[in-house]
Amino acid sequence: MKRRRPAPDGTVFLVPLRDSGHAIGVLARATGEGHAFGYFFGPRVSKASDVNMERLIPENALLVGKFGDLEILRKNWPIIGALKDWVPSNWPMLPMARIDEAAGRAWLAIYDDSFNCIKETEIDIDAASRYPYDRMMGAGAVEVRLTNLIRSAEES
Known part of the structure; x- marks a missing residue:
């Protein structure tokens, strides 16, 4: 039985970090069966209005890869909008x-x-x-990895 897609491609969402704040995610692909591919960004933000949508370009991503979409569906990774003029080929499955x-x-x-x-x-x-590593990341793995990547960027 096919699940529903978590959101349309090009959707922007927040990923809670393990220490405080959020990272930003862009849903680039989703199967509707739990598999998703996304681009994830810093810097750390505290709320949706802190997100600079203009800065969300593939070249700025801190993390790229396959992940499970359940936390988007559960709204634990809240959707905050969509990228204007979404072009899938600009956000490829690498x-x-x-x-x-x-x-x-x-x-x-x-x-x-x-x-x-x-x-x-x-x-x-x-x-x-x-x-990017060829693996399906669970929500916890994405959150921990982004927490570490953003913390390292802030310290350097």
Whole structure:
């Protein structure tokens, strides 16, 4: 049975940080079956009116990747609006890297907009660090990762 989509692509939402405030997310793709792909941004904001929508461009993202959409559906990650003039090709599903550290090997996966892997190529393990990790992040993982990334940015 298909669940409903959490929101239209291009939706902007807040992600609660573990220490205080929120990060910002942009929903780039969603399947309606729990899988989503998004771009996540700092700086830390305390409320929706603090979000500068003009600053939300893919190149400024702190974190990019696949994640579960349940917290958007539950409204624990509140929707605050939508990007003007949404163009999906400007917010692509990026190639993502998988690493088998024990074997010393890495692969680059290309996904279509329905989250189907359409191509996978072995790459140099050092090159894998240039790509988002190929994993489905749970809400807690996204919140912890963003908390750490934003805290590091504030300290530098």
